Amino acid sequence: MNWVVETFSASVGKKLLMAVTGLGFIGFIIVHLLGNLTLFAGREAFTAYVEKLHEYELLIIVAEVGLFLLAVIHVATGFILFFSNRSARTVRYAVKKSGSRRIVGPSIIMPYTGVVILVFVFLHLWNFSFADLTDRTMYDVVTATFSSAIYVAIYVVAVAAVGLHVQHGFWSLFQSLGLNHDKYMPALQTLSIALGVVVGVGFALIPVYIGLSV
Numbered sequence: 001m002n003w004v005v006e007t008f009s010a011s012v013g014k015k016l017l018m019a020v021t022g023l024g025f026i027g028f029i030i031v032h033l034l035g036n037l038t039l040f041a042g043r044e045a046f047t048a049y050v051e052k053l054h055e056y057e058l059l060i061i062v063a064e065v066g067l068f069l070l071a072v073i074h075v076a077t078g079f080i081l082f083f084s085n086r087s088a089r090t091v092r093y094a095v096k097k098s099g100s101r102r103i104v105g106p107s108i109i110m111p112y113t114g115v116v117i118l119v120f121v122f123l124h125l126w127n128f129s130f131a132d133l134t135d136r137t138m139y140d141v142v143t144a145t146f147s148s149a150i151y152v153a154i155y156v157v158a159v160a161a162v163g164l165h166v167q168h169g170f171w172s173l174f175q176s177l178g179l180n181h182d183k184y185m186p187a188l189q190t191l192s193i194a195l196g197v198v199v200g201v202g203f204a205l206i207p208v209y210i211g212l213s214v
Helices: 002-009 011-041 043-054 057-095 106-129 138-145 149-176 185-213
Strands: none
Touching: 011 043, 011 057, 011 149, 011 185, 043 057, 043 138, 057 106, 106 138, 106 149, 138 185, 149 185
């Protein structure tokens, strides 16, 4: 057990945890997007999708518990890495001051898009998972929520952050898993950009479409 503790106590081990848990979230996001796209087919198609999910309630509960555990590990590890790297940079800059400019790239904004996503998840759960369905269907809840231009704007900004997070996370997980190679990394980087665009645009189109339709 000591090697497990030592591995995940090290920076490389933490990055490995981030990669594995992030991959799990990417899989969930893709499945979630595919299900939500039934909204474009109208009330009946989306309602049928939701009812089908309820037939597998036990599996849904297991999946939700699993996602919660992944979220705890991913967020906690992300914060630890962020503050560790920040402390390391502070020490290094104190020893060696340089006038070179820092280029703001995806890796630098990852902690900030992560915070946006975390806040968005709570908002999303509040609006939909904990919604009162006594006298209305989930389709009614979705259309009522996105009838507000403010909510549409919030969701578009939030899913744009999700797209950026997925784009860099998918590409960097290959590095964290030690699978990076000069021969195919450019192709994986292109694939990660495409994946980020699909996720961001795919989710953003839903509130925009519904907001314009109601």
